[in-house]
Amino acid sequence: MKAAEAVIEIMKDWDVSHIYGYPGDSVNNLVEAFRNHQEEISFIQVRHEEVASLAASAEAKLTNKVGVCLSIGGPGAIHLLNGMYDAKADGAPLVVITGQISHDLVGTDNFQEVNLERMFDDVSVFHRRVTSGKQMRPLLEQAFKDAYTYNGVAVLSVPDDVFKENVEHPQLRSSTFKKPALRADKEDLQKAANEIKRANKPLILAGKGAMGTRDELIQFGENIAAPIIVSLRGKGVIPDEHPLNLGNLGQIGTKPAFEAMEETDLLIMVGTSFPYRDFLPDDVKAIQIDIDSAQIGKRYPVDIGLVASSVEVLQWFNKHISEKEDRVFLRACQENMKSWWNHLDDIVQPRENKPMQGPQVIHTLQDYVEDDAILSVDVGNVSTWTARFFKMTNQQLVISSWLATMGCGLPGAIASKLKQPEKQVVAICGDGGFAMVMQDFLTAVKYNLPITVIILNNSKLGMIKYEQEQIGNISYGTALQGFDFAKFAEACGGIGFHVTNEDTLSEALESASKIEKPTIIDVEIEDRAPLPGKIEWGQAMGYSKYLLKKLIERDTEWDMPSLKTVLKRMF
Template sequence: MFKKTAGEKLIDLLIEWGVDHIYGMPGDSINSIIEPLRKKQDKIKFIQVRHEEAGALAAAAYAKLTGKLGVCMAIAGPGAIHLLNGLYDAKLDKVPVLAITGQIESDLIGTDFFQEVNLERMFDDVAVYNQRIMSAEQLPAVVNQAIRTAYTKKGVAVLTVPDDIPRFEVEAEARITSSLVVKQEILPSTENLQQAKEVLENAESPVILAGKGVHGVRETLLAFAEHIAAPIVLTLPGKGAIPDEHPYCLGGLGLIGTKAAYEAMQETDTLIMIGTSYPFTGFLPKKAKTIHIDIDPAQIGKRYPVDVGLAGEAGKTLEWLSQHVSRNDNRTFLERSQERMQKWWDRLNRQEDDESVPIKPQRVIHALRQVAHDDAVLSVDVGNVTVWVARHFRMTNQQFIISSWLATLGCGLPGAIAGKIAYPKKQVFAICGDGGFAMTMADFVTAVKYDLPIIVIVLNNHKIAMIKFEQEVMGNIEFGTDLFNPNFADYANICGGVGYRVEKPEELLPALQKAVQQNKPCIIDVIVDAQEAPMPAKITFAQAAGYSKHMFKELFEEGKLDLPGS
């Protein structure tokens, strides 16, 4: 009877789990895995990336978009080290990812051999499951346990595979387990639900803060909001859970948020947090009864004091509350919030209509809205670009992904690659700053190689602009933020894609319209105003004072300030 090698068994198990592609780069310590992977390319594709970090970021983005396991692979030593940034992104945003790394041969471990790194120790903090394969017989059970743990704990599983193990045959006595994960429905305790009911019965000005946990329960959330007359504020990972221009939506909160959301938080008497562990507690109410709904009991009360905790699924919990809590017919607070939100939209419209040169970044996002389909995928990088997209792209049914908790530059392009692999028939955009795009731009050729017609929009201001603004708000003169950029449109053409350079407002929409008609990866290099600061909706005295201090410093150093007697 034909026996499979451990490498062959590994690939078969991945296929059994529904994995249809792996991001990675081949090399000596994983060649015994690459060979059986090559033989199964009809069932599981190998996506060769140019940097392992991009592969791990793409795997994390794939998991965010689909809920399925993202898989990446790297050699021992440097390749495995390169995975860490993307794996931490997956860890902090709580999505299932499997990392398979090579290792030197078993009998060489501990001898300080070439490229030997203690990978189990290195991955210990990032992983919910972290195991070195010790034998061919052990491999099947460990692979199943790794993937099952990644799914159930919504985190990173790491398998370190010494180079010799994949070549050994899996003997008949190998432990056999199941390649499945079981789902469950979770409802909070009756006692806690009754406590929440009492709080909501007395609420006069309730506000909902909705996060990542409300994706997929749009109608249930909106029905609950209508029932208790509560406007909805969205965290950044929650963006897109409901349409941005829905009458109940007040947009985001914090530095990327809206004035209507800020004022609602200042006035509310009851805060209902749903599926979020919002970290910026300075923007939350100082005095309000608080109900926190989360599927993970450990998140409830973790960052902000709560009166009632409801440990359960958002959809099931909201259905119960809508059925048992009396309808709130007092719409005064809701209507006041809606009026404020309309004023906010009017303000954004004026910013988007600005025709000045250099182009205002707000205008770029407005133009993007005009060409993006209702089901488009938006992979957004970190920096000022996050602010512009969060505020100015008015989501309907699009998908929005970002490096939320790690906030790592360079996530935009790998996310778009993963988006096009996940949804080949949908429009996929990467919206990046020049700093973020430059970090992973080598993998634009990956999109070309695998015929992935993504559209990369680069907001090019030759600055690490958010850091410039942060330095100025601290009262400092900007330093170390200038960037020397190539022509990104020319770069696209050199790589085999299509590039458009946009320097005037009237060139913007035509470039986007041409790009979405292309069947090749595109880069739209837009020269935007470096002086356009991402001002928060509500400016604090400290921020204003710091900015003024920065202006005085600049004037002093440049000799432009005339002092008495000078």
């Protein structure tokens, strides 16, 4: 058996059905093996290696199983880095195979030689260069194991001549591999239970580690009379309109979530290491549940850390903590949330004879998304509008959370449709993010993936424009050349709709739901600042400074409605 054949056998043993990649000189012998086994493992040819790694990362987030991508060494490997860092940041298991120049030439500054060991050192939990065929099986198996064990990126760099070497038939054994089960210390569990019973205003912050615990989390919240706030990766852990849900936290968050954080006397973090310290309480007791001990107290000081799966800890709490009688804090938060929903309903009302804004698009989209659909959301204002205005029930959300890399929406949709073809898949992108990877809409067409891509098109980098204004600067470098993405879709062999109002948006969404081809719905929108649920004094001062600069430069008249909005959100 050739080393390239051994790669195929090991990938099959790890239940890998496809690999994202781009062929080339230093991996051509491996690509030949994929050609010979295309009925067993599909080689998904992308148009840019960044899309390969972003798609593999998205697949890992969606399934909690390893994603795999492939490129040549040198420039191809460099292009992979963005998706690799996305996987690292979001804890997604990823195996990356790159080519390399022949091992007898490594170190001679040969054509396309890059020091891959040094380049991948920061992003990977495992990285080895294979120097002989005999190393292929044990090193690739170890790469899969480390990717799963550490929820990180494992890399093999393989000179192309090694793929041609003979190896013994692999003794497959990875199917018996399991992560060790972690259980929290009973003494710590009891201490945590005692703190929860003493708390008057307990508050739960749930993240991606709470996914799959919906029933346990809701019962826990009901028992202890605690509202639940979710991180962006945790959106969907419970339905958005559930009575316990206060929505997201942070810049994309809700005012009720912000105010609950100010009032709580016990913060219970379930499967999250929330990165934005300014949105967490200044000085309250905290309990953190996480399967990764390195995350305990990493960004917020905790009194009790419970290293175990969220579901097991919540089940224990639900057995040992009786229902709380004092529900004053919970009811106040729920009333606050009702007011917030009314506020959002006002925002999404039809704008007669005016261009649509992002919130109206997401609100309209809601009616055409199936209950078990997958939403692949890009980074920018689209993240804010989706987090706030799309009311998730049982849908799944795929996004670049920690790295927040623009361009993740389309690769995530491609990966989602390949992995779960029976489900509706919708990508929600801004025109800036989509343009970064738009060439790979051709990939969706090539593989006949009926995804729907919604593009919020305002011909600008809306989030970055707002960020500049928030610190008091006049926006610069954020305007984009206008582009008709609907015509682009048709040029690629897909379907395109150009939308200018809510009626034509509804018609396009209705049509797209019946079309079995990749579709782009290009929606013209008007700019809208993605103001946080509650504005801090420093943000208000910065934004006022920007308005004053605009007045002085006479680029626009005084924007009194914007100033009123800022002041209203402050108080």
